[in-house]
Amino acid sequence: MKSSLLRFAVVLGLLSAIGPFAIDMYLPALPSIGADLGVGTSAVQASLMAFFVALGVGQLVYGPVSDMLGRKAPLYFGLCLFIVGSIGCALAPSIGVLIAFRFVQGLGACAGTVVPRAVVRDLHTGPEAAKLMSMLMLVFSISPILAPLAGSGVIALGTWRAVFWFVTIAAVLGLVLLWLALPETRPEAERRESSFGSAMSAYWLLLRDRRFLGLVFLGAFGISSFFAYLANSSFVLIDHYGLTPMQYSLAFSVNAVSFFGVAQLNGVLARKFGLQRLMRYAVIGYAVPMVAVFLLFLSGVDSLPVMMVMLFIAFGFLGLVVPSSAVLALDDHGAIAGTASALMGTLQFGAGIVVMAVVGLFLDGTAVPMLAGIAGASVVALVLTYLTPARSNLAVHAAAE
Template sequence: MALITALGPITIDMYLPTFPAIAQDLQVPPHQIELTVSSYLMGLSLAQLFIGPITDRYGRKKPLLFGLSLYLLATISCALSTSFEMLLVARTLQAFGAASCIVIPRAVIRDHYNTQDAAHALSLLMLIMGLAPVLAPVAGSFLGPIVGWRGLFAIMLVVALLLIALCVLKLQESLPPENAVKLSAKTISSNYFGLLCHRNFMAFALSGGLGMAGLFAFIASSPTIFITQFGIAPENFGFFFGLNAAGLILGSQISVRMLRKHASIKVLKTALLLGLISSVTGLLLTLTHLINLPLFMICMFSLSACLGLINPNSTALALKEQGARLGVASALMGCMQFLFGTLASSLVSHWQTGTALPLFTCLCVCIGISFICGRHIGRA
């Protein structure tokens, strides 16, 4: 499940270093290629809303194999694209296939484990989720000049084939037949409406979704902050970016150990408090012009580590009471997460001051609301 979940970040990040080559090959301005990322993220957000009800009706394995097959066909189209428009459509279809790789693994884990054990398993899943965004751009930078941008999509194709083989050989259906939900417009709308009115689900889903939106804001603003504000050489950018991803990994592993002695809700509340302290500290340092590279790294590393605890525990708690609608619940969580992430990254991208002020302001808002939802609204 962790390997399948990692397909999404790999698909987003691996081809980023080859944007200039794609623009030159397809004869469009370089900034236009950025739209292929936006279209992918938007497709990833919306597609989850459709996949959730399908996996609650037909189980986990068949929809996952269908999604991977769609991803496979879309990736071939990406590699063979002869125009920007063709690449844009292919990337959107690729997102619709990859969306199943986000929704279904969470549902499978919750099928097998109770809340505490699910939080433990999701923390382990975060280890690979944290590594993927770091290793994918590095791999793209190394392999891009050798195989070209079309070759990178061919590598994604091979990864998808391996995952399909693993699913066929290893994955067993985890949805009991008696828990299958009727697939109708009335049932789907009723389930989604019920989730939107469910206090605990919304509290913990918002807690995790808004927390991860802060991470998207950091990803969007990190080149400007590291290269423009702190004068980091572009070739060293990956190192400083990777340190923050290491914080995410560290946090997820701390979560694993804390869950052996403490309830998931206690781990979440502690992480939310520490995350809010980190983001507020960063904002105060920025407003007083005391921020420098070491202090920025300390604040962001601390916040990333907190997110490594927040995400798996908020997910496990949100899915705790969802029973037969786990697929729909996982889909709505994923959709909210990516929509908030897209909004947060867009805001910091448009609010350019040449400093870390937009980032820390966005982080304080996101983590502040996440703190309120997780500590004061949600109940274990």
């Protein structure tokens, strides 16, 4: 059982990491892309935003399709589309073409975002699901830990375009891994009941479930704080604090280690305290340092070590919040796990895009706008822990009948 759990975690984690690798390897290159293509910060960030928009929208299709056709077919299609987008990015002659192919690349990456969560729900629920989700995140963590370092190395040896050739090769290897190591977890008998009509009904069901929505948006604003850091940290740390791309990659990796390292305690802590209780404590541990570091910088403190220490603590607690909220949200919806995972991903990426866009409006070259976005997202997540019902309102209604 343990070896099977580990195998699924490794396969799903690596497939999930291909898309984020295309984000995290790309971060150290943002300033050089702007210089090479002759555009400003906002135009370069638009290429990152296009990827996130595609990730959010595309999941609404991949989820129901994975319920109808099984989990593997959408993964094959998504990886092939990702390869096309990556090659287009590598050859892009202008920022407009780069943005367009980043969108295509994001549509391909959707499959690796939504389908693995549905596979986890196919296999397990409760603490076992939390354990598998956390193990998946540990493998997935190779992206934010190694990708910026790999990106810096690739850029040093070539140019920013080499980053996209690198992720093209990674996606080809992903196709081989999918073919050899992942069995189909959605039985054909269960697929017969799924259609686009049933998907629309499922979306309507989920949108009426206050518990599902509360948990999804709780996780969404947790992820949004990480998105705000993703979109702005390279400019803050490289341009404002003067770090080299390699130093920036190391600093970024430290916070990723905190996030994914603490996530590995999820299964153990969930058994001891229960997922719901664990999540509430973790949200408090995540919000307090986020708000504290924002207030410090708002008062005039401008210290990179202070910011990095506080973010390290907060992102550690966030490593408990994200998988716990995802497992709890999917627990009541096993029959439509692909669709539920898709709606979760779309809403979460949508929230992340809004937070990134709002932070972008207030950029002033300092860390304050970025920290304001991070702190604001953490406060919303904290409020949602107290507004989200302890049990699905639809389940309560069914029990009453």
